[in-house]
Amino acid sequence: MKKILTITVPSYHTEKYIDECLPTLMDPLINDKIEIIMVNDGSTDGTLAxxxxxxxxxxxxxxVVDKENGGHGSTINKGIELANGKYFKVVDGDDWVNTEQLINLVTDLESIDVDIVVSPYEDHNMDTHKVKKQVYANAKHGEVVSYDDLVGKAERLPMMHATTFKTSILKKNNIRIDEKMFYVDMEYISFPIPYLESAVYLDYPVYCYRMGTAEQSVNPVNFVKNREMHRKVTYRLVEVYKVLKKAFPSAERTRIFEQQLKDKEIVLDTHICLFIDDVKLGKKEFLDYRENILSLSSNLWLENKSKKIKLLSSKNAILFPFLGKYIKKTGIR
Incomplete structure (x- = not known):
């Protein structure tokens, strides 16, 4: 039987989570309609066994695919390479899904034909035990629309946890994510954007995202430790933006992508610089980063409405030490 959905499960030292993840991906109603490609990324614990x-x-x-360590992007690349399903979804090895809603997703995927499927997901905070549903605003359940219409109404890009791509989009356009890097989720959802035409929103949460663990790359300390990786991802995203600006100058996808770069990625990189303990080093890295963004696409900096970006717009960013004290108190956002 032709597989409807490929689920790639990137796994690095996820031994303690496997029993919480894999069983949720399976059910007798869908087991013959899906394939699960679990990519062991060079784990040295009991993940592979x-x-x-x-x-x-x-x-x-x-x-199960066992490979040497290459980072999160390499596991997604391997999943795309091996995928046989009509659609493709990534579920990280330390997360899980709502099985009932996964059944609904597979059932719906059998009867639709679009480039991207978007659905809500849930943030599960492991410290507070609170669950927050992340919805995609202003989208109508089950209505097939253009990709520009979907993102334009929602005023944001769908995150990895919300996204299911048509596999052929990824394969035909040779979508490959940077390897040996953190923070490549944005690459995964961004690189296919120039090739997306049709979309549908399915209003039920499938993905359950685990938050609040110290080892996560989005932990503030890890952001600083791995800051150069995040900057490299931002630079790659700016290159995507330049492609979109040329190919779709007035499209909603370009406007939303620009907005995301300004409001999130560039502001986050700036906050990370401000969070560095060595203020002198942080300021130097900030000035170098600002110059790089200006040279790549000056409007992303010059038209940025962030108050902190504006306060740091002087030639020597004289307010950098004062903003750094503030960020260290409030945290990276």
């Missing part, structure tokens, strides 16, 4: 045990029990559904 535990994954193999699932593979032996469900050989027609689960495929």
């Amino acid at each position: 535990k994954a193999r045990s699932y593979e032996s029990k469900f050989p027609d559904t689960i495929r």
